Amino acid sequence: MRCPYCSTLDTKVIDSRMNQTGDITRRRRECPKCEGRFTTYERVEEVMPMVIKKDGRRENYDREKVMDGVRKSCQKRPVTAQRMEECVAKIEKRIQSYGLKEVPSKTIGQMVMAELHRMDKVAYIRFSSVYREFHDVEEFVAELQVQPIGEEAPETPLFSFAEESPNGPSGPNGPNGKTPNA
Numbered sequence: 455m456r457c458p459y460c461s462t463l464d465t466k467v468i469d470s471r472m473n474q475t476g477d478i479t480r481r482r483r484e485c486p487k488c489e490g491r492f493t494t495y496e497r498v499e500e501v502m503p504m505v506i507k508k509d510g511r512r513e514n515y516d517r518e519k520v521m522d523g524v525r526k527s528c529q530k531r532p533v534t535a536q537r538m539e540e541c542v543a544k545i546e547k548r549i550q551s552y553g554l555k556e557v558p559s560k561t562i563g564q565m566v567m568a569e570l571h572r573m574d575k576v577a578y579i580r581f582s583s584v585y586r587e588f589h590d591v592e593e594f595v596a597e598l599q600v601q602p603i604g605e606e607a608p609e610t611p612l613f614s615f616a617e618e619s620p621n622g623p624s625g626p627n628g629p630n631g632k633t634p635n636a
């Protein structure tokens with residue numbers, strides 16, 4: 455099992471226990487190189503369930519599609535490739551922990567949103583703003599390729615309106631010349 459911190463392959467198990475139904479092993483691991491500790495949840499049979507598409511079709515789970523969505527959302531963000539990998543691995547483990555034969559693609563997308571929210575707020579906003587419309591990671595990725603989000607837009611339009619408002623200093627949100635965020 456690869457160390458999520460330094461990618462060393464040779465990590466050792468320091469604690470191991472089964473869940474109640476006996477199909478998932480929770481392993482506490484330690485990396486001898488960087489001393490990083492992490493937990494893995496391993497199904498006895500490490501298979502991903504089939505993915506139920508929005509239109510009802512079933513298809514094999516494709517890690518690259520999820521990875522692609524995460525990668526696109528994190529473009530130019532201070533998120534390392536390793537953390538993205540970790541994020542997807544975490545989502546997969548969680549899906550596996552449900553022990554289902556099939557999982558809606560929508561559920562996977564929601565998990566991606568939850569993980570991105572924890573990891574990087576901008577990436578989360580990029581993903582969720584487009585994803586909410588499509589409910590499908592694949593379509594989301596296609597959409598992002600057409601129009602990159604957050605590239606052209608000014609970074610902080612909300613914080614400068616009080617001073618730069620073309621309507622003068624007595625705008626609806628800035629009475630008495632006070633800056634709301636000051």
Ligand SMILES: [Zn+2]
Nearest residue numbers: 457460485488
């Ligand atoms: Zn390590």
